[in-house]
Amino acid sequence: MTYAPEWDVIIVGGGPAGNKAAQEFAKKKMSVLVIDRKAQIGPPKRCGEGLSTRWIKLGGQEPHPRWALQEITSTMLIAPNGKKIKIDTSKTGQTGYIIERSQWEKMEAGRAIRLGAKYMLKALVTGVIKDGGRVTGVKVSREGNEEEYRCKLLIACDGVDSMVGRYAGLHTAMPLTECDSGYQYEMANVPIDDPKCMELYFGKDVAPRGYVWVFPKGKDVANVGIGIAGTDGETAKSYLDRWLEKHGDRFSKASVTEINAGVIPITKPVDEFVGDGIMLVGDSARMVNPIHGGGMGAALEAAAIAAKVGARAVKAGDTSKKALKPYHDKWNKVRGEEFARILRVRHFVEKLDDEQFNLFVDLVEQKKLDPRLFVELGHGRGLVDIAKILVKASPAAAKFAMSFIK
Amino acid sequence: MPAEVNRSKCMICGGCVSVCPVQALELRENVLYVDTKKCIDCGNCEKVCPAGAIKVVKK
Structure with a gap:
């Protein structure tokens, strides 16, 4: 497959942020190229797959049966001593779904493609191209060839292990103290009292500085996972395996259909998420809710804001950092400041x-x-x-x- | 000694890449690569790995 050498917008990463950004830029008649290093959009997921209804409905979407597998209307907190509190969040309109990300992401990519975006898969971005300090394109390694593609605006949606942000000099490695380490088993034949209730287990020996979750994906299927402090001496996997052994009665007839792992930013977002010719959106900018580690919603919201500001900048012929700064300011106002407050709560709860x-x-x-x-x-x-x-x-x-x- | 990956445990999640201060780790589609010349043995990757798949043998 060949691709045009020049684009209005190049988006690195075809995940939640990238797909949403692609849709929004394409709606504004920009030429859009999405580049993903994988041979498919979607798996493997580094995610518990919980998404609030409000984020699904952002931009007028409805939960779709192909991917909105289980509605969640309550949360159960289980204390270290085993006592439980069940909180009905539907009364305050706070519901969500456990989704099948692989289906959701492909459908979102499909929407972007129908709006005009092009997708390039199995292509690794190995560097950015700069012209007098401004980002003007990317170097790509694809099918054994080194290629270059130019753009007026580069959107880095390349996730937790983002390299584009580093290539562009916008951020450096994540401090170990500011991330959680996560492991998860998707399991079938799990006894679940109330599939509309997600369970969160706490305790120093359960999950240091984090929690174990059971997220129902149906009446007897669940994502059973854990997030722990990135600095802990033991692995997330060992804590989860131990927890499953302790709850052996419940899981005796269940078994694994998928294993996932990932590292979650639990920190404030990167200081600079715009530069000359470049914007960071989602995990690449460390836009994650610090108390529960959820990033999909933040990614969707930020992508919409970025596209609005970015499209205006491309049309005006000025994609300098100054022209893109309204994205940074707007995001901080609608979400960043709240995340900073939540981070303070998190530091306390820890x-x-x-x-x-x-x-x-x-x-x-x-x-x-x-x-x-x-x-x-x-x-x-x-x-x-x-x-x-x-x-x-x-x-x-x-x-x-x-x-x-x- | 630089970081070494145990490929039977590695989940290709990229967590190690995100905490490497010297960009010695690279995740391509299905494989994690270690640039042994860049590795400074800091051990961040080993600590954060959810699966215990990468280890630094300190000198």
């Missing part, structure tokens, strides 16, 4: 030991703490409210509570 976690659950049981406050924590709010409840609860809790309001 310091909780099992005893303190168990205390929260006891207070919920005694009806002294509304479990919906945990949902608020997920948005970076509610620390002070929780602190006030703790202060009233007991002297021991009060001391711990004061550390919330620092």
Whole structure:
């Protein structure tokens, strides 16, 4: 297959961010080339596949039966002592789906292609081309050939292990302390009490600085996975295997249909996600919700903003960093600032030991703490409210509570 | 000694690439490559790998 040497927009990475960006640029009549290093759009996934309904509906989409496999309307938190809190999030309109990413991503790519975007697969971007400091294209290794493609604007949607951002000098390696290590088994024949409920297990020995999740993909299929601190001495796999052994009764008749692994940015986004002729979107910019590690929603939202600003810049003939900066500013306003708040909550929650976690659950049981406050924590709010409840609860809790309001 | 990949454990997830400070690791479609001349034995890759598939043998 041959491709034109010049494009309005080249997008590196055909994942959630890349497909969405491709659609939005193509809608604005830009010529768009999406380059992916894999021989297929989609697998392997580095993801628990949970996506909020609000992100699915972004841009007027509806959940589709081919990929929106299981609606989720409640969350169960399981404390280190085994006690459970079930939170019905549908009442506040917060629902989501566990999706089949492989199907979703191919359908999204198809939409981009019908809007006019072209896709180049099994092609590795090995460098960027610059002209007087501005990015003007990419070097690509494809079928054993070294090729060059030029563009007015380069969008780097190349994921957690993004190299394009580094080639363009926009960021460096992720600090080990600012990422989580994840492993997951997709399993069939798993007994699930309520398929509309996702389960999150916490504890120092369960998942240091993270959690184990059971995300139902149907009545008896689930993604069973774990995220742990990137700095932990043991592997995510070993923690997950141990947890599965401990819950052996439940999983005795289940078995594995897929294994996944990945590293999740749990940090603030990269400082600069625009440069002369280039924009970063999604995991490549480390746009991940720091409390639950979800990145698909942030990627979709950022891609739409990037395309709006980027298309305007291409049409005006100016894709300098200055012309692209409104993307950076807008994203920070609608999402970045919230993620920064959530990161502060995260740093606090990380310091909780099992005893303190168990205390929260006891207070919920005694009806002294509304479990919906945990949902608020997920948005970076509610620390002070929780602190006030703790202060009233007991002297021991009060001391711990004061550390919330620092 | 530079980082070594155990290919029977490697999940091709790219996590190691994301934390390598010197770009000594590269993930192409199905294989992780180690540039042994660039590797500085920092051990970030070994610590973060979810599957324990990459190890640095410190001098």
